[in-house]
Amino acid sequence: MHIARRAELSRLHPQAQGQSLEDILISSETALSLIDNYVLSLQAMARGQDLIREPVSVSAVLHDAAHELLPAAKQYGVTLELDAGAKIEPVSMHRTSLQAAFVSLGHALIEALASTGATAQTPLKLAVHRSRYGVVAGLYCGREEITVEAFRRSQLLQGNVRQPHINLSAAAGAGVFVADALLKTMSTSLKVSRHHKQCGLAAILPPLNQLQLV
């Protein structure tokens, strides 16, 4: 819809065509990326849990996901932050699926933050830290609405209502479920998590201790 309305605006006011083309490009690339990730989740679910795993640097995946999310974040007026500088051991995951999960989740949270109108005060942080359960990587923001109970309720409501995360987002938040589906094909899932007192959604990833070189 963004593309159609932006194109119509450009036709009504041809003098703003440059900005319109840029916005149309961002919207179409975002849409294609989300569709790709959704298809990837369906394919992964259809194949079962036989994705080829490899040693993956979570910091590098978060960095690439942040880079992919940047144009959409700018379009929605959301500030992205990356906190992936800590030395974290590699994890055993399917890299493409892991990055797709973070990108899908990121899009959903960018949309959610923008729909509260609190984007200036609330940056979205892609972060990783170590916990006693494993390597915890995800996206965090200052929204207290992200609670275990609210997330569980939204999972129950998904597919049955238009706004499963009603206190978090005005949209369907499909990216959250696509991310969860992708992670489940790699034997993990999204969980409500905290990083430096910020709420967020993250996955616990199994570290590959034999490859820990640092």
Add this chain to the structure above:
Amino acid sequence: MAHVLLVEPDKPLADIYAEALINAGHTVDIRATAQSAVFAADDHMPDIVLLELQLTAHSGIEFLYEFRTYHEWEHIPIIVTSHVPAHELQSSHKLLKEQLGVTAYYYKPQLRLSDLLRLVKDATTPS
């Protein structure tokens, strides 16, 4: 020209609507949530409200109830442009039109900018 209160949580779409309305000579106040929209109306009384029903936390219906309780805002035209198709709201038609005074209801994907501009002009031009 009119002062438009645009209650729209989808920022890129709100920017497009605002740009079209400003180009048509209107002034626009964009708000993403019901609560901030009520505050905005209190700061500067709008001539017309464009409203999405699907908002974060408080819904557009809650906004309508709140908005219509204020005597001075009783007659401000409200046009609902929503992602919810009209047929899904058939049972609420009477509530929206008669009780909450919604001027018109449009399914957003089918509402072109040119139609939106015409609706705003028609609703804010004295007959």
